[in-house]
Amino acid sequence: MWRRLHVRAALVAAPLLLGLGAVMYFLLQHYSAQAALEAGQRMNLGLARYIVEHQPPGLINSAGRPDKGLVKELAVQVMAINPSVELYLLDTNGRVLAHALEGLRGPDPVGVQVDMAPMRRLLSAENDAGVLLPVLGTDPRSPARANIFSVWAIAPPGGGMGYLYVVLNGSAAQGVAAGLGNSGALRAMAIGAALSTLLAAAVLWLAWRHLTRPLRQLTDELKSFRDDGDAGAQSESGDEIGVLRNAVQTLRQRIAQQFQRLEDSDRQRRELVSNISHDLRTPLSSIQGYVETVLLRGEAIDAPTRAAHLRTALRHVDLLGKRIADLFELSKLDAGRIEPRQEMFCLAELLQDVVQNYRLAAERRGVSLSLAAGSHMKAKVLADIAMIERVLQNLVDNALRYTASGGTVVLAIENHGAFMQISVSDTGRGIETNHLPHIFERYWRASDAEEAGASTSSGLGLAIVKRILDLHGSVVRVHSELKRGTRFEFLLPQAA
Template sequence: MRPLSLGTRLSLLFAACSAAVSLLAGLFFNQASEAHFVELDRQRLAGELAVLRGLLDGVADQADLPGRLPAVREELARHPELSLHIIGGDGHLWFDSLPDSDPAALRTLEARNADGTRLVVRLNIAHHRHFLEDMQRMIWFGVGLSALATALLGAWAVRRSLRPLRRMGEVAGGISASSLTTRLEQDRQPAELAELAQAFNAMLARLEDAFARLSAFSADIAHELRTPLSNLLTQTQVTLSRPRALEEYREALHSNLEELQRLAQMVADMLLLAKADHGLLLPNREPLTLGTEIDTLLDYFAPLAEDAGIHLERRGDAQLMADRGMLLRALSNLLDNALRFTPAGGEIRLELTGTPSRLRLEVGNSGPAILPEQLPKLFDRFYRVDPARREGDGEHAGLGLALARSIVRAHGGEIRCESSEGWTRFILEFT
């Protein structure tokens, strides 16, 4: 069964609250009216009883009663709703002015004389009961009418109040890849919806950014794959354009193999990034002595650094539970990046500092500083600080830093870049 709409729920709630308040007010008024009538009747009975006791003063025997009855009947005639009941001291009924009255419609007040005679004055309250019954019917009618009116007014007010929410639904329904720039006007939203509008706009901003990144990523993939594929096609077409010696075919195949290896590496890197994006990059942790691992890595890069006249240095040591292969891959990417951007005669320094709760690894290289506006983009896929290096650079596709960040985050760490005063530092922190 489909649940009731929010507007229907609020309308029914308003109607129920209005009916409950009206009913309580009506019952309170009914009780107050009845108590007021009871008090008036008692006062009237008391006054009339005093008058009748005066008229019957001195009657000690039933034989004395006939002489007083004319005055009693005259008094009762002035008040037709009143009746008198006289019971003697012996318990016998001496007089009853209205013997056929309904006891349920009477309110009585009794007085006893010194000789034991009892006077019972009775007041007919049928007109009071009719009034109270009519008032109860009016109360129920008012309760129903107020509930209906409140439900209708509540439905109108709720529908009007929920108009901004419907507007949000319309905006959300119209969102597409071509309209991610749409935003809700936060300043015109009610206070209760302002926070929701802000969160909605923030969500659209994130979607717009993610879509822009995805579009750029798709364009970059096409761009990066186009160059090696074009090289493969061109070289293969040239090789097959005429008969060649066996050695020429062998050289062409070796050249194609290099391009295919770069393509395979690029595809593997993108698959690794895709796994990281979906939380599927799970490191196989083991205790590592980072000083030893970094020294091994520096020995591998030493020939390249020596050819470029770059000095490599490690400072400090620390222990870390990490996946050896993944961590060395991230550090290799950082060292390769540092070697490419360190001028001849420069220096690359790796510094390790650790506490029981935090480990810091810094990979720094001397050289020109990176512009501040470029720092946030360094870890984007296919991004290069020097745009001129994009064309024809098949060896470095611009995925190294993105891979390094994914690996560091998979280990629960963070990586950032600082560049100033002739040094560029990539800082890795693990907790």
């Protein structure tokens, strides 16, 4: 399930949504604080002016010195109404002259330099709606921290000028704001943001699941189609796109293999027609020649010569019949019209029968044919006895054909645990290494094959051997050395 595309997309999107939710939460918190500052400054923008206009003159005298008594009395009145504000008197350069802070802790703000630029911007804000609030100025109690304020110029009697500087978000208000940092409203907002993020992830998961449904269906169909043709197909890893890519690649390979097989089949069909024409024409021509000789010369041929001609024609008829039978058998094997019929039989007895059947032919060739010592075991195998007999006949016939007089052909059985190994060895001329990959092909003969042996071979014997053993799930192996002989061997399962 975790490899599904919609699940992985949701898992990837969930952290992004959580991060986006966190960013939105902090941005909301920040701009909410900014909006609160703007609202507080806008509501109290004219506070300093109102105080200056409704107070008797004398807060700053003509010498530029503050009347601390009036300042204290004024601060008591204003701060009694709004405890969050702090009042300061500034000189014309923005330096703090006096204040009325009760219970002051930390350094005295008298003498602190207030930045004049924000003051000028705020003074122009009453006449210029284009000035954006909040305008943050110096907080005399904490010069490193900016704060909202209200300011108005004071014109003392006798000339000169100073400023009434009112910090709107004083220490008391900041303490209350800090206490609200862990308020229920903020916790509710954080929980709401988290729930919204999870809801968005769930909606995204459902949307991806709906959108990728056709892709999943197509992937399952391709996998099913591929697995039907590949019994050894393994389970796929990755999401739908990865599985789909692998399935398409596998199908492309299968299609390429099918095209290659079609080309090979067409080539083999053409070669088969050509080879059949050649193999059937040669004995037919010989038969026709000898029969015509006998008919044309008639009584002019003596009885022994006539009998020799007829025996030769008969031998070619037998060869022709054998080649046609081999072709018919191989065509049935290739077409799948013959299936092995599994039965239990004694392998040693079958090999002994084959040796007996070929003993006379071996003696005529001057070849010793025998069953190896130790091969008379009673072990039984499970296979189609008629097909395995055909395999042994073809191998023995092939060994006798290419083994010179005085040579030996030996059949042997060896126990290989759950299998029995059957081998046919000869001391014939052997096969060159570069010819070994081709010996099981139809009609293949080495260019330097002995003419006597090649002339009596249909070229299909080993192809039939390989096809029969393929049907049994076995593999025929060959070992050969020039002028030292050849050994064919294969395995059959022992019967339980």
